[in-house]
Amino acid sequence: MKTLKILVAFCFVMVGSGCKKFVTIDPPNNQIVNPTPFTDDATATATITGIYSEMMNGIAQFSSGYTTFLEGMYADELYYYTPGRFDEFVASNISLTSHGVIESSFWIPLYKYIYAANLALEQLDASTKLSAAVKQRLSGEALFIRAFCYDYLVNVFGDVPLVLHSGYAQNMDLPRTASPLVYAQMLQDVSRAVDLLPADYPEPERTRPNKWAAKALQARLLLYTNNYTATVATASEVINSNLFALETDLDKIFLKESQEAIWQLQPVMPNYNTTEGYQILPANNNTQPTFVVTSYLLNAFEGGDQRKAAWIKGRTYSNKTVYYPYKYKVRTNLAVTENYVVLRLAEMYLIRAEANNQLGHYPDAINDLNTIRARAGLAATTAASANDIMQAIEQERRTELCFEWGHRWFDLKRTGRAAAILSVIKTGWSAHDTLWPIPAAQLNLNPSLVQNTGY
Secondary structure, three states, X not given: OOXXXXXXXXXXXXXXXXXXXXXXXXXXXXXXXXXXXOOOHHHHHHXXXXXXXXXXXXXXXXXXXXXXXXXXXXXXXXXXXXXXXXXXXXXXXXXXXXXXXXXXXXXXXXXXXXHHHHHHHHHHHHOOOOOHHHHHHHHHHHHHHHHHHHXXXXXXXXXXXXXXXXXXXXXXXXOOEOHHHHHHHHHHHHHHHHHHOOOOOOOOOOOOOOHHHHHHXXXXXXXXXXXXXXXXXXXXXXXXXOOOOOOOOHHHOOOOOOOOEEEEEOOOOOOEOOHHHHHHOOOOOOOOOOEEEOHHXXXXXXXXXXXXXXXXXXXXXXXXXXXXXXXOOOOEOOOOOOOEEEEEHHHHHHHHHHHHHHOXXXXXXXXXXXXXHHHOOOOOOOOOOHHHHHHXXXXXXHHHOOOOOOHHHHHHHHOOOHHHHHOOOOOOOOHHHHOOOOOHHHHHHOOOOOOOOOO
16 A cells, blocks of 8 residues: 655554553555544543643654754754764755654654544534634644644745645655645644634643634744734743743743643653753763754853853863753653743843844844843844844844744754855855755655755
């Protein structure tokens, strides 16, 4: 049976009431799977929350650290201490050797969660036994998940297949869809999620998206599609909701009780806090470093920037001082004290600053920029012109959002600054390096897919 290679194999959620484990299986080779609609609120809720658990189940997927690591190396934030394994990402020169990592860490899990969201939406729509409130919330969460995953697919690969159903016949040979159309679908999904999701969090921690998480993602997507007026309005709603506050203590931002967090993923692997912390933080002084901060980023921090001291730590290894990310400060622990922060309030201020600058609302842009600078212990910006303010925002995003979800790489691409910055420090930089290749195995199994230029 020919599989939809976007998904690798059919998968569907099999969860029992109260269980938060997401399980995937392949169907019989001669059958098409048609799961029955949800029969009770508990099973339906466990299905959706199981997707979040699966996003944190493992150390080598986009949602548990690899977006930070691989995109950080691809930009100018990180390098891998030991030559060999990730050299192609550090050089921004991807060959067939790295296709397997890209496929297993990005393409496969992203489409797996999209498939799970599609199937959940279909089951929710067909169900007649769920309470109206649960059905509405879960539908909003599934739409949010789908938009969130497509955001990373488009930014990594460019045009990608747009999968909106779980049916095999509909999906088996889908071609790539132009990025603007994928963005249009993301914006439609997140707009519906905003309407469906309540403003409250259903649990004490912020590990399930609510209306404000959907608005935060909406603000990002609106900025990325240059809809600046709507961006300002949407980011302002989040900022003015009074549900979130910038933490004055930088060490509290990534704790599970952070007041700045808008959406977090909860660690699920035994004895871990975040898998990012586990992979970065040294077990002892004799442990070889892993992901190390580049001199380019180290030198980007202004004198007196408290973020450098709080979020970057140095150690001596083989008689050399190296620096590593220190936003997450716990490597292993029986008690989870840190959740994995996906969306937070500081990004909303920087999003609004950029949109206001594009609209010519310079005092408003400067005000938001200075809000973030003041929290870092820095003086007000001296930028005054549109270009200078934009450069100041780029700088502030670089230092505020470093080591978070590939922000630096995506910022360089969307603002057209990648070549100017990276061609100077990356040997063999080419224009096609702004996108990663479609994994070769996917091309082999779906003849409708076409490879990105240059690969």
